[in-house]
Amino acid sequence: MTDVLTVSGAVELAVIERSGMIESRHIGAAVVVGPDAATLREVGDVDALIYPRSTLKPLQALAVLRSGVDLDGEELVLATASHAGTGDHVAVVQRMLAEAGLDDSALQCPADWPFDRDARDGMAAPTRLTMNCSGKHAAFLMACAANGWPTESYLAPEHPLQQRILATVEEFTGAGVEHSGIDGCGAPVHAVTLRGLATAISRVTGPADDADASRLAAAVRAHPWAIDGPGRANTVTIEKLGLIAKLGAEGVMVMGAPDGTAVAVKVLDGSLRAATAVALHLLVTAGAVDADAAAEVEAITTEPVLGGGRPVGALRVTLP
Amino acid sequence: MTDVLTVSGAVELAVIERSGMIESRHIGAAVVVGPDAATLREVGDVDALIYPRSTLKPLQALAVLRSGVDLDGEELVLATASHAGTGDHVAVVQRMLAEAGLDDSALQCPADWPFDRDARDGMAAPTRLTMNCSGKHAAFLMACAANGWPTESYLAPEHPLQQRILATVEEFTGAGVEHSGIDGCGAPVHAVTLRGLATAISRVTGPADDADASRLAAAVRAHPWAIDGPGRANTVTIEKLGLIAKLGAEGVMVMGAPDGTAVAVKVLDGSLRAATAVALHLLVTAGAVDADAAAEVEAITTEPVLGGGRPVGALRVTLP
Numbered sequence: 035m036t037d038v039l040t041v042s043g044a045v046e047l048a049v050i051e052r053s054g055m056i057e058s059r060h061i062g063a064a065v066v067v068g069p070d071a072a073t074l075r076e077v078g079d080v081d082a083l084i085y086p087r088s089t090l091k092p093l094q095a096l097a098v099l100r101s102g103v104d105l106d107g108e109e110l111v112l113a114t115a116s117h118a119g120t121g122d123h124v125a126v127v128q129r130m131l132a133e134a135g136l137d138d139s140a141l142q143c144p145a146d147w148p149f150d151r152d153a154r155d156g157m158a159a160p161t162r163l164t165m166n167c168s169g170k171h172a173a174f175l176m177a178c179a180a181n182g183w184p185t186e187s188y189l190a191p192e193h194p195l196q197q198r199i200l201a202t203v204e205e206f207t208g209a210g211v212e213h214s215g216i217d218g219c220g221a222p223v224h225a226v227t228l229r230g231l232a233t234a235i236s237r238v239t240g241p242a243d244d245a246d247a248s249r250l251a252a253a254v255r256a257h258p259w260a261i262d263g264p265g266r267a268n269t270v271t272i273e274k275l276g277l278i279a280k281l282g283a284e285g286v287m288v289m290g291a292p293d294g295t296a297v298a299v300k301v302l303d304g305s306l307r308a309a310t311a312v313a314l315h316l317l318v319t320a321g322a323v324d325a326d327a328a329a330e331v332e333a334i335t336t337e338p339v340l341g342g343g344r345p346v347g348a349l350r351v352t353l354p
Numbered sequence: 355m356t357d358v359l360t361v362s363g364a365v366e367l368a369v370i371e372r373s374g375m376i377e378s379r380h381i382g383a384a385v386v387v388g389p390d391a392a393t394l395r396e397v398g399d400v401d402a403l404i405y406p407r408s409t410l411k412p413l414q415a416l417a418v419l420r421s422g423v424d425l426d427g428e429e430l431v432l433a434t435a436s437h438a439g440t441g442d443h444v445a446v447v448q449r450m451l452a453e454a455g456l457d458d459s460a461l462q463c464p465a466d467w468p469f470d471r472d473a474r475d476g477m478a479a480p481t482r483l484t485m486n487c488s489g490k491h492a493a494f495l496m497a498c499a500a501n502g503w504p505t506e507s508y509l510a511p512e513h514p515l516q517q518r519i520l521a522t523v524e525e526f527t528g529a530g531v532e533h534s535g536i537d538g539c540g541a542p543v544h545a546v547t548l549r550g551l552a553t554a555i556s557r558v559t560g561p562a563d564d565a566d567a568s569r570l571a572a573a574v575r576a577h578p579w580a581i582d583g584p585g586r587a588n589t590v591t592i593e594k595l596g597l598i599a600k601l602g603a604e605g606v607m608v609m610g611a612p613d614g615t616a617v618a619v620k621v622l623d624g625s626l627r628a629a630t631a632v633a634l635h636l637l638v639t640a641g642a643v644d645a646d647a648a649a650e651v652e653a654i655t656t657e658p659v660l661g662g663g664r665p666v667g668a669l670r671v672t673l674p
Contacts, residue, residue, distance in 0.1 A: 041379055041381055050624060052535050052536070053534070053535025053543075055405070055533055055545060056358050057405050057624070058605065058623055059360070059361055060623050061361055061381070083375065084377070085375070085377050143662070144660070144663035189662065213374075213375055215372050215667075217661060218660060218662075219661075220662020220663070223373075284370070284378050303380050303381075304370060340538060341536030341537060341538060342462065342463070342536060342538075342539065342540020343464035343540070346535065346536045
């Protein structure tokens with residue numbers, strides 16, 4: 035099997051500074067690819083395997099489209115979302131389930147609290163509908179309904195939908211899958227290289243050579259609130275910069291520009307707090323994003339370093 | 355100034371494994387010292403500076419005792435706590451403030467939500483009393499009241515209490531303070547080396563050569579719920595193993611045994627999820643803690659790696 039990402043394959047990406055002293059540091063690897071899938075920049079070992087986690091969702095959504103489900107608009111975005119679980123998100127997921135002739139009892143993602151604090155405050159117990167992957171699971175069930183596939187086994191690796199997802203991952207990353215695991219939501223998650231992941235995102239977000247990919251990218255740009263949540267990092271990045279941005283658990287971040295420039299980042303320790311800033315920095319240095327506009331998004335999406343409630347430091351990207 | 359901890363001074367401490375593949379890795383440094391302050395084991399650069407954050411609280415509490423405040427029992431533990439903000443914790447803090455002739459309006463820590471989910475659910479807004487450092491701030495105010503020091507400026511580095519804390523830190527770590535910053539709660543936080551920090555904790559938890567330190571260690575062992583919260587990592591470690599255990603923000607953990615063996619850990623990325631397991635592993639390999647008992651605590655305090663709600667991996671310490 036191809037090597038997995040190790041400490042020796044990682045480099046310092048960002049630091050946390052407090053009162054003039056660096057307190058913490060994040061290491062990892064990252065790659066930027068151009069519209070033609072040529073590598074524009076690589077940092078660390080970008081040919082090592084990682085779990086893409088929820089950055090796999092665009093490819094999972096594409097496989098659903100390719101299964102003959104006529105998804106578009108907010109429903110298509112929910113299929114690729116790690117959503118905040120607001121009432122608006124849940125309403126779209128319920129509509130998707132109803133279109134499949136099902137309800138939330140068919141969802142096999144675990145129950146979870148919503149990320150959104152207000153939504154959470156109104157709830158007595160976690161639910162499957164508010165779990166951040168519920169839209170993806172609803173889309174999986176729509177594919178089953180459209181094709182007469184069994185709905186009880188939709189997460190099994192040998193299920194026709196999961197086989198179609200696997201084929202889509204291999205097609206878009208340009209590499210065979212050597213290892214698969216189980217994601218937090220219970221779905222198969224396929225290990226990929228950062229280079230393969232960035233290549234796939236470039237193909238989804240760049241100039242159309244695949245009608246389903248173009249539809250997916252257009253839907254995300256039209257409904258940024260749906261992929262994450264109002265004020266949250268991916269939503270703000272999409273709203274302000276016109277990129278497609280998608281986080282994955284354990285420190286993974288992908289972003290893609292309409293011209294096909296795309297970046298994939300893995301923070302080795304699994305933290306996401308530096309991921310948006312690192313990804314934007316790499317897109318700025320590649321010339322794909324305006325520096326001032328990126329700085330505005332970083333200021334909104336990066337948690338402050340506070341002492342007694344006042345800023346006393348900052349997260350800072352240390353890559354050149 | 356002495357160097358701060360860097361990536362090259364850090365080594366792999368622990369990994370997160372999912373479905374048979376390592377997904378994330380934590381690097382950092384750590385040191386174990388014996389009862390006589392002799393170094394038993396060092397991992398990475400333990401002479402580099404770090405911010406100890408809340409692992410400084412035992413020394414801050416000692417300085418309060420040395421200021422003539424007759425603290426003991428639960429109140430003394432709250433003085434060294436990063437508490438979960440339950441009603442029981444808040445009641446002790448209110449008692450401390452009342453003994454100083456003050457109330458929560460004198461606290462200068464920022465308002466914050468309690469860590470405890472049930473306590474949080476019952477609140478409409480964050481408060482200073484539920485902020486995890488409120489007991490330390492109440493103890494600071496008790497020292498001001500006992501000595502006629504100003505209460506408005508108790509967080510200023512030049513305040514007599516803060517000067518006494520600085521002297522206590524230098525005495526217990528055995529090293530001069532070269533750099534100070536502002537902690538999350540607004541109090542001065544003094545940079546220390548891991549070797550100095552472990553030495554200080556050894557002196558606090560080990561065989562008595564300082565009556566105030568003995569009183570502090572005895573109080574923590576008698577009231578483990580008060581230093582953290584029921585079911586939380588430090589409280590469980592103290593209850594099950596008879597150690598003193600204290601976390602600090604940004605990945606710092608210290609533990610000390612009654613015989614004076616002590617460990618100090620800094621996870622460089624700032625995450626605490628591996629810190630209890632790493633600290634216990636080092637104390638087990640040093641012969642200070644029973645391996646089976648430590649494994650039981652690790653099982654309770656370490657977050658599981660789940661796929662669809664079922665365990666599919668684990669956090670694993672990778673130090674020999």
